[in-house]
Amino acid sequence: MKLYYSPTSPYVRKVMILLHETGQLGDVELLSAQTSPLAPADGLPAKNPLAKVPALERADGPTLYDSRVICAYLDARGGDKLYPAGARRWDTMTLEATGDGILDAALLITYEARMRPEDKQWPEWTDAQWSKISGACAALNTRWMSHLNGPLDMGQIAVACALSYVDFRHDARGWRHGNDALAAWYADFAARDVMVQTAPPVGG
Numbered sequence: 001m002k003l004y005y006s007p008t009s010p011y012v013r014k015v016m017i018l019l020h021e022t023g024q025l026g027d028v029e030l031l032s033a034q035t036s037p038l039a040p041a042d043g044l045p046a047k048n049p050l051a052k053v054p055a056l057e058r059a060d061g062p063t064l065y066d067s068r069v070i071c072a073y074l075d076a077r078g079g080d081k082l083y084p085a086g087a088r089r090w091d092t093m094t095l096e097a098t099g100d101g102i103l104d105a106a107l108l109i110t111y112e113a114r115m116r117p118e119d120k121q122w123p124e125w126t127d128a129q130w131s132k133i134s135g136a137c138a139a140l141n142t143r144w145m146s147h148l149n150g151p152l153d154m155g156q157i158a159v160a161c162a163l164s165y166v167d168f169r170h171d172a173r174g175w176r177h178g179n180d181a182l183a184a185w186y187a188d189f190a191a192r193d194v195m196v197q198t199a200p201p202v203g204g
């Protein structure tokens with residue numbers, strides 16, 4: 001399999017952590033694809049019509065895209081380790097969607113600041129994206145701590161990748177404020193070997 005990859009993409013990082021945790025790292029070749037909405041990576045749109053990473057090219061089927069699809073596929077291939085069975089499965093998937101939603105809002109803020117000409121930027125819209133992130137952090141802090149402190153699953157990995165990305169690009173906004181339990185959980189989770197090994201490059 002070939003994974004269209006960027007070392008700074010938090011969505012790619014979800015896939016990399018799953019590959020580590022399920023022992024499948026050696027089954028995937030990494031293909032570097034630096035892509036952005038204004039400059040899609042060469043060859044990527046032919047694999048993923050949305051021109052986004054991650055995308056997973058398979059020998060025995062069409063290319064998969066969207067990190068949630070790729071993670072679910074690779075977890076099934078690797079022995080069903082990170083999406084539990086039963087009622088906890090739906091909680092895990094909702095938690096993963098929460099992490100991805102934080103990422104979607106955070107990435108939009110990044111793109112607004114980096115790609116939109118300065119005179120066309122709209123602070124109210126950026127603040128509205130931030131309120132999704134702060135609302136999601138508050139919900140995690142008040143309603144999800146028991147799940148976050150349970151056995152490792154894809155929901156926790158997605159949330160950790162999201163919080164790490166918020167630190168990476170939007171540290172100054174201070175997501176930890178008022179979210180002590182979540183901040184303490186994240187400090188422990190971020191110290192795991194797999195999180196350290198997949199961290200985005202400094203200055204990336």
Ligand SMILES: N[C@@H](CCC(=O)N[C@@H](CS)C(=O)NCC(=O)O)C(=O)O
Nearest residue numbers: 009011035036037052053054066067
């Ligand atoms: N929902 C997608 C989002 C992927 C995504 O937005 N990736 C970013 C890199 S972090 C990208 O490829 N952006 C290029 C673009 O939006 O054109 C997923 O979970 O895989």
